Amino acid sequence: MQYVELGRTGLKISRLGFGGIPIQRIDQPGTKALLKAAHEAGINYIDTARGYTVSEAWIGQSLEELGLRDQFVLATKCRALTKAEMQQQLALSLENLRTDHIELYQLHNPSLQDLEQILAPGGALEALLEARDAGVVGHIGVTAHLAAVFEKALEVPEFETIMFPYNIVEQQGAELIERCAKAGKAFIDMKPLAGGAIEDGRLALRYVLSNPGVTVAIPGMAAPEELAQNVQAAENTGALTPEEEDACSRVRKALGTQFCRRCNYCAPCSVGIQIPNVFLFQGYLNRYGLADWGRSRYASLPVKASACVQCGACEPRCPYNLPIRQMMKKAAQDFGE
Known part of the structure; x- marks a missing residue:
């Protein structure tokens, strides 16, 4: 397993992280078994969110039962916009994760308008800064699905990490990833398999992790075979072979006529559909x-x-x-x- 610094946070993490969305479809014992296997494989970064229903709670219970809390960097997030909302959501995250501190807390997919409220006096960022000063939160980040939000986040010094979709078919953030590295911010890659649209998981992770601008990729995992495949794919982070490049081209052609990259250039819809x-x-x-x-x-x-x-x-x-x-x-x- 390859390990890197998470931007300038001082945290050393595995380049392959554990994505906590899909564990909603299994159970807590299954989550516990997966996290035990992830630890044994060298994974030390976990991504979850307040919005992922049972994900925080099952992860927290599993780590407590395994006695492995201090072996993982925990990252979670919420959609709070105001200081009061963030204080409430952070308290719930701490309770669910059964911990007194969270290494990385992120603003979850705000719009540009949401970001203005978050950064304004009385906004959610105030609560996170106070929590950071108190040692409850280690570092602050943001997640986004729109390139415009990614670009704006690059200008916010308090954001130490930025999460955005990047994979074989979703390239709208490619140039911004380079700027992220130059700004000293960690880039966390969500949806490396394009939400499951890319069937060859090994190729998908090889593509993502061959980009040195990607700090960590967080594929969702809910089965032991998914974990094993992801770990195997992460063993080689070198440049793609010509054969792998050709395979990536075939994936783009297959998905190019049916896959939304969420660039939002289609907006505005005449009747208001998002x-x-x-x-x-x-x-x-x-x-x-x-x-x-x-x-x-x-x-x-x-x-x-x-x-x-x-x-x-x-x-x-x-x-x-x-x-x-x-x-x-x-x-x-x-x-x-």
């Missing part, structure tokens, strides 16, 4: 094995896919020429609304 979020939640429904969670996230959208009037204004804006109208029909069918 197009990238529809496709993101559809991925949880169909690929991650998290149907209930995908449906609950989709239910929170103010305008559903069925509201699409098929005007087609979004399609010329898509740099990947996605058939968005057709894809929106399929999403409406999948969710039933």
Whole structure:
């Protein structure tokens, strides 16, 4: 296992982390077994979130029962915008994770407007800074799905880490990853397998980890065979072979006509549909094995896919020429609304 510094935090972590989203579909004993195996394989970085239902609690209980809390760097996140909300959410994270400190606490996928509130007086950042001064939080980061938020986060000195999607098919953050490294911020790669759309997990992780700008990749794991495959893929972080490059090209061609990269160039929708979020939640429904969670996230959208009037204004804006109208029909069918 390769280990690197997490930006300028002083923390030394494995380049392969443990993504805690999919454990929602197993149970706490299964989580405990996975974390034991992850530790034995040399993984020492765990990613979870307040929004991942039971993930924090099962991870916390498992680490306590295994006696391994101090062997892992814990990273979690929440969507709080105000100081009061963050104080409440942080307290819940500490309780769930059964710990008195969390190495990395992140603002979870704020919009540009959300970020303004977070950074303003009385915003969530105030609570995290106070928690950091008190030793409850070690470091502060942010996660994003939109390149504009990633770019803005680069300008915020308090953010020591930035998490963003990057994989064989999602390249909208490639240039920003380089800027992240130059700014001394760690880059945490979410969705290295494109939410399960890339079937060859070994190739997907080889591609991501061959980029020296990627500090750590956090593929979701819910089965021992997934863990073993990911560990094996992380053993070689050198440059891709010509054969692997060709294989990556084939993956791009296969997914290029059907995969949303969440660049948001399709916006604004004429009826207010959050197009990238529809496709993101559809991925949880169909690929991650998290149907209930995908449906609950989709239910929170103010305008559903069925509201699409098929005007087609979004399609010329898509740099990947996605058939968005057709894809929106399929999403409406999948969710039933």
